[in-house]
Amino acid sequence: MAVTSAQLYFNRYVIHNEQVELQLDQSSLVEGDNALFLAEQLHQSFVKKGQKQYCAFAQDSAIVEQIQQEVEPETLANNIGTRILSELDLETIPAESILVIAFYHYLATDYMLAAMLGVKESVQLSEAINPQRSQYLDIANIQLALQADLSELQINPDSNKALAYIKGRVGRKVGDFMAEAFQIEEKFDSKQATQKLVETVETFIEQAGSDPEKTKAVRDISVDVMKSASQSGEFIQVKDLSEEIEDKTGLTGFYDLAAQDEEFNEECPVYLSASKSLQKFFGQGGGMSLSFNRDLLGDKIKFDPVSETLTFHKIPPNLLDALKKAMKNDS
Known part of the structure; x- marks a missing residue:
């Protein structure tokens, strides 16, 4: 104890x-x-x-x-x-x-x-x-x-x-x-601070190039660090996060990018729900609410930016069952 x-x-x-x-x-x-x-x-x-x-x-x-x-x-x-x-x-x-x-x-x-x-x-x-x-x-x-x-x-x-x-x-x-x-x-404002850190991660990924494996690794590392900090009640040390990203991906410059912000702090509190965009796409409106893991995009889920449509090549079993029942009842 x-x-x-x-x-x-x-x-x-x-x-x-x-x-x-x-x-x-x-x-x-x-x-x-x-x-x-x-x-x-x-x-x-x-x-x-x-x-x-x-x-x-x-x-x-x-x-x-x-x-x-x-x-x-x-x-x-x-x-x-x-x-x-x-x-x-x-x-x-x-x-x-x-x-x-x-x-x-x-x-x-x-x-x-x-x-x-x-x-x-x-x-x-x-x-x-x-x-x-x-x-x-x-x-x-x-x-x-x-x-x-x-x-x-x-x-x-x-x-x-x-x-x-x-x-x-x-x-x-x-x-x-x-x-x-x-x-x-x-x-x-831990929510705002976490959102700003997430924005820095996304900007860093965008500047680092289009290697999908490294992109995923940066996001996974960031999420793991945030979860660990949240579970222990600690603040994230931005320099430590930057060093971990460099050690595991070879990508440098995260700390320098974060430090460019006028309100930069060496440590960041974690508001865990504000970090979910690193793992998921989500949105709601017009009677719809959608959420799915980022790694499903391009695999089981296709996005057409021209027609602004999503095509699902696999859907959750419970949703599939509900849809089949609805179609059967409507027929």
Whole structure:
């Protein structure tokens, strides 16, 4: 287990007398092996979320001031819960109402993670194999969460990557209530940064020539690096990506091309869904939605730029079956 120490504080937001309240006056503390296990699960679930944004605390943030003053974890957890409560009302309270504030040491780094978790019901078996109704925290589907790299903040209080949050569902970032409670400011638009890196990859391929094997290799290398960075929660080092492309394809100049951008950064956050154009062609409109792997073009799928048509020489079995059934029903 990579988490070597952990303290977790739990509370719940409830609706009482048409007001949102905290269920407990003081958060409930979990320590020991259970805390280590839960912190590991929370960390891994957070890191694996591909849609994250990076930000920094505003200068007048009460939370960062308390972190810098090394306020006791219990006091900080209770303060965070109260600050989030001040931003909640009957209209904004999410379905995820269990608040967990985790302080833990993962590998060589100290973290704080604040998350709103949902509760799901299930059935478990006792030792006598009697089914019993049970509830569990829906950690795998973590949606509203913010993580602070406390070690990075100690070294560089103005860091642009010490604070990350899950962008969440359509039309919803970390939740306005959490953004206001923590008093955060966006620093890195990871989606935009990833899109710009993808554009650099495509420009590099275009300038490098038309060798299909090397073109595919550059795209595959870029995708692998992005996936690896996303899964580990790290930023891509552009120089490292450039060196890997050169080592595996012999093509040089990627770093120099990327550095020509006026807003160039040596490292790039990853918004994984923004990289899918390296692997797939996709588009929608007029009642259609199409998506297919790039390597199918010219093989199983032909494109005629004059007539602007696609010809599919093989289609997925389930789609084929649905089409046959539709033709049979219409005849």
